[in-house]
Amino acid sequence: MTETEVERRLRVALSARAATITSQDLSPARAPSRPAPARWWLPLTAGLAAAAVSVTMFVLLRPTDPAPTLPATPPSPTAPASPPTPAPATSSPTPPATEPPRADTPSPSSSAATPTATGSIRPSRSPSTVDPAATGADPGPTVDPTPR
Amino acid sequence: MIFVLPMPTSLLRWWRGAASGPAVVAAVGAAPAIDELYRERRLPLVQLAVLMVDDLPTAEDIVQDVFTRLYRRHGHGLDALGDPNAYLVSAVMNAARSALRRRRIARAYLPPRPDPAPAAEDEALLGAGDREVIGALSRLTTRQRQVIVLRYWSGLSEREIAATLRITTGTVKSTAHRALTLLRTQLGEK
Numbered sequence: 644m645t646e647t648e649v650e651r652r653l654r655v656a657l658s659a660r661a662a663t664i665t666s667q668d669l670s671p672a673r674a675p676s677r678p679a680p681a682r683w684w685l686p687l688t689a690g691l692a693a694a695a696v697s698v699t700m701f702v703l704l705r706p707t708d709p710a711p712t713l714p715a716t717p718p719s720p721t722a723p724a725s726p727p728t729p730a731p732a733t734s735s736p737t738p739p740a741t742e743p744p745r746a747d748t749p750s751p752s753s754s755a756a757t758p759t760a761t762g763s764i765r766p767s768r769s770p771s772t773v774d775p776a777a778t779g780a781d782p783g784p785t786v787d788p789t790p791r
Numbered sequence: 792m793i794f795v796l797p798m799p800t801s802l803l804r805w806w807r808g809a810a811s812g813p814a815v816v817a818a819v820g821a822a823p824a825i826d827e828l829y830r831e832r833r834l835p836l837v838q839l840a841v842l843m844v845d846d847l848p849t850a851e852d853i854v855q856d857v858f859t860r861l862y863r864r865h866g867h868g869l870d871a872l873g874d875p876n877a878y879l880v881s882a883v884m885n886a887a888r889s890a891l892r893r894r895r896i897a898r899a900y901l902p903p904r905p906d907p908a909p910a911a912e913d914e915a916l917l918g919a920g921d922r923e924v925i926g927a928l929s930r931l932t933t934r935q936r937q938v939i940v941l942r943y944w945s946g947l948s949e950r951e952i953a954a955t956l957r958i959t960t961g962t963v964k965s966t967a968h969r970a971l972t973l974l975r976t977q978l979g980e981k
Contacts, residue, residue, distance in 0.1 A: 649975050650943065656917075656924035657944040661838040663916045668847060669837060672855060 824869045843887035857882040927977040935970035
């Protein structure tokens with residue numbers, strides 16, 4: 644079977660066209676590699692690990708609870724304070740625990756007329772507090788009975 | 792308190808691969824068979840695709856896609872393929888046919904453009920007679936062009952062409968006969 648002129652020209656033209664493409668004309672390309680596997684488990688694993696670390700840190704580092712205390716009592720209405728017993732104005736002087744000063748050595752305390760002995764307990768009376776007993780003892784103005 | 796998390800097998804595999812070093816990873820990740828096939832067959836396949844689509848970038852994309860699909864489908868096990876070369880030629884032909892179909896559809900919806908001027912190197916390497924033949928070849932149908940290229944450039948027999956294109960031998964003969972008749976008419980040969 645003889646080759647016709649068209650077939651010969653076809654072979655020559657196709658070979659010439661293919662020869663215009665050389666390896667230098669090809670763009671550098673790497674051999675295809677396996678695509679990266681689906682890593683759907685990465686965020687899931689990261690979330691589980693973060694949760695485990697959080698729980699562990701909470702368990703290890705949580706603050707210790709203080710001892711249970713009774714709840715604070717609500718403020719109750721205050722009862723009137725017991726009136727301090729007024730110091731006796733004239734009480735028998737108790738013998739001083741210390742040696743009384745001698746007469747030849749005058750002391751400023753000797754001139755004081757208060758016979759309170761040192762060491763006696765007197766209720767402190769602050770000027771700001773009002774002594775209810777004192778106020779109660781103070782007689783108010785009396786009204787004379789009207790004759791019938 | 793100790794937490795035991797279930798570790799996915801892929802994570803274990805990745806861990807083992809990362810711990811083994813790059814040499815093992817390269818040995819496992821690369822398929823020497825397809826690498827070798829790629830080095831040997833890339834240029835002839837690009838040339839085959841250029842004869843079909845007349846466009847070097849498109850031809851390179853076709854061949855790269857074919858190799859990528861081959862690797863995704865078969866991976867390392869190219870042994871499953873009886874003849875990898877025949878598979879590649881068939882895949883390139885099918886991809887070129889798809890590219891020509893897409894190009895034809897795009898041309899139907901786009902305004903006509905002037906034919907691109909041939910490259911200077913093509914002008915220098917191809918004679919006027921060769922350019923005339925290539926021009927006449929581009930006016931054939933895709934199937935006729937496939938048969939002509941496989942027969943007169945790849946040197947395949949009619950049976951091999953039929954197996955590659957998945958058509959019958961009779962179709963190959965009739966298609967080749969019609970294509971040669973058209974070429975004779977276009978080239979003015981009696």
